[in-house]
Amino acid sequence: xxxxxxxxxVSYNYGHQPSLKNINLEVEENDFMAxxxxxxxxxxxxxxxxxxxxxxxxxxxxxxxxxxxQARHNIGYVPQYAEFDxxxxxxxxxxxxxSTLTTNSLSPKYxxxxxxxxxxxxxxxxxxxxxxxxxxxxxxxxxxxxxxARALMIDPKILLLDEPTASIDSSIEKDIYDILKELxxxxxxxxxxxxxxxxxSYVNKVTCLNICSCTHFTKDIKGETLKEAYMGxxxxxxxxxxx
Amino acid sequence: xxxxxxxxxxxxxxQNAILAGILASIVCGITGTFVIIKRITFxxxxxxxxxxxxVGVAYYLGIEPLIGAFxxxxxxxxxxxxxxxxxxxxxxxxxxxxxxxxxxxxxIFMHLTPGYxxxxxxxxxxxxxxxxxxxxxxxxxxxxxxxxxxxLLYRQFIAISFDEKYARxxxxxxxxxxxxxxxxxxxTIVVLIQIVGIILVIALLTLxxxxxxxxxxxxxxxxxxxxxxxxxxTGSGIAFSYYHNLPTGPTIIIVGGIAYLTSIILKRxxx
Numbered sequence: 001x002x003x004x005x006x007x008x009x010v011s012y013n014y015g016h017q018p019s020l021k022n023i024n025l026e027v028e029e030n031d032f033m034a035x036x037x038x039x040x041x042x043x044x045x046x047x048x049x050x051x052x053x054x055x056x057x058x059x060x061x062x063x064x065x066x067x068x069x070q071a072r073h074n075i076g077y078v079p080q081y082a083e084f085d086x087x088x089x090x091x092x093x094x095x096x097x098x099s100t101l102t103t104n105s106l107s108p109k110y111x112x113x114x115x116x117x118x119x120x121x122x123x124x125x126x127x128x129x130x131x132x133x134x135x136x137x138x139x140x141x142x143x144x145x146x147x148x149a150r151a152l153m154i155d156p157k158i159l160l161l162d163e164p165t166a167s168i169d170s171s172i173e174k175d176i177y178d179i180l181k182e183l184x185x186x187x188x189x190x191x192x193x194x195x196x197x198x199x200x201s202y203v204n205k206v207t208c209l210n211i212c213s214c215t216h217f218t219k220d221i222k223g224e225t226l227k228e229a230y231m232g233x234x235x236x237x238x239x240x241x242x243x
Numbered sequence: 244x245x246x247x248x249x250x251x252x253x254x255x256x257x258q259n260a261i262l263a264g265i266l267a268s269i270v271c272g273i274t275g276t277f278v279i280i281k282r283i284t285f286x287x288x289x290x291x292x293x294x295x296x297x298v299g300v301a302y303y304l305g306i307e308p309l310i311g312a313f314x315x316x317x318x319x320x321x322x323x324x325x326x327x328x329x330x331x332x333x334x335x336x337x338x339x340x341x342x343x344x345x346x347x348x349x350x351i352f353m354h355l356t357p358g359y360x361x362x363x364x365x366x367x368x369x370x371x372x373x374x375x376x377x378x379x380x381x382x383x384x385x386x387x388x389x390x391x392x393x394x395l396l397y398r399q400f401i402a403i404s405f406d407e408k409y410a411r412x413x414x415x416x417x418x419x420x421x422x423x424x425x426x427x428x429x430x431t432i433v434v435l436i437q438i439v440g441i442i443l444v445i446a447l448l449t450l451x452x453x454x455x456x457x458x459x460x461x462x463x464x465x466x467x468x469x470x471x472x473x474x475x476x477t478g479s480g481i482a483f484s485y486y487h488n489l490p491t492g493p494t495i496i497i498v499g500g501i502a503y504l505t506s507i508i509l510k511r512x513x514x
Contacts (some may be wrong), residue, residue, distance in 0.1 A: 106396070
């Protein structure tokens, strides 16, 4: 198995406060990994590092064998939809197509083949009927699917998702994970979540992150144990990290 | 109403004013749309007020005030843009400082230049009835620059307005695009200052686009509607002020303000 993401002894501090300490993480091709941890455990920092928005204070990060910044065009990033201005006048299909833009594509319109590809993806995600709707008119699940479609437009090798089911109805949660499971057949998926119960039945690896990290294979842990650890005490998640 | 049209036919200053209103409304609709969807009204306010500094310095040095205005507007657009992108300082503090220091410089330099005190009022409140042929040509050129740039970079400007972080990930030159957009807004502001003045310019820039934002389905539709609205506001403002012998700039703004208030009420009733 090839390693698509590799972190060696990565540390990052906000001021004097460590956000991540000596993180070692390996994601292999076609993994479906969840990074779980409490708020303030460094999940967002890890995402920023993987996208190359910030540099680690020490340690090394390799994405697809190169630096995160150089690997960006192979990463499909799916942010939390709640970050968006829901009044923004943009249609679903335009959101999806926008990830193919470059600075010098000087025309107000998209090529037909891009439009066709976007429609295919909307079809795949079962939201082709809302292609012409404004983003603000959609439900949470539909918005999330739109953002996944946008990420898929560039045929990414890695899909990186930030809390894909945060603020989504739990009945729709399953649909989103089913879609991800299907996409996992040819894409490596890494998602960040604090919602533990659901995720463990879909992913093959779980990394617990609370400033330091520890990776488990899902087949080795029972959902219940993980749930207890998470609900019970944060200490149990620290895996002996001396902080 | 008929005698207003009669007057327009017979007075070239009214014709110029109406033409200037149309040309200004077009650029205003285009860049105002970005100001609204990117929520950068405060930045635009900072740019507008710093312009007085440029006008003051130009008077003092004896050069064309419009040149001073352009230089200061573009400078403050670049400064504000860099500060926002680098994020090292509090953006709102820097904008407020530029805002006030620009105005202070303007007042001091105008004070130091004898005989131009009355022009201060023109720059603060504008006077569309004083628009010259040359001003109209400058407006035409600016229209071409702004329309051309926005046609070419429409999707990119939308992308950085909608999701700056994602635009950066997908490889767009966000810093360049953002500063370029601010420069286009700065150019629009200088043009609008001729018409309604520094104090009122933000209202003319944002009111039509804010109304279009309530009903528009896409940024392009917003641009079109706000340009039309701008033309209606300036046209009816000129006519009303001409009839009742009121200052034109403020009359235009009051018309826009009433329209905005009405459309908010209509929108609330609808939903």
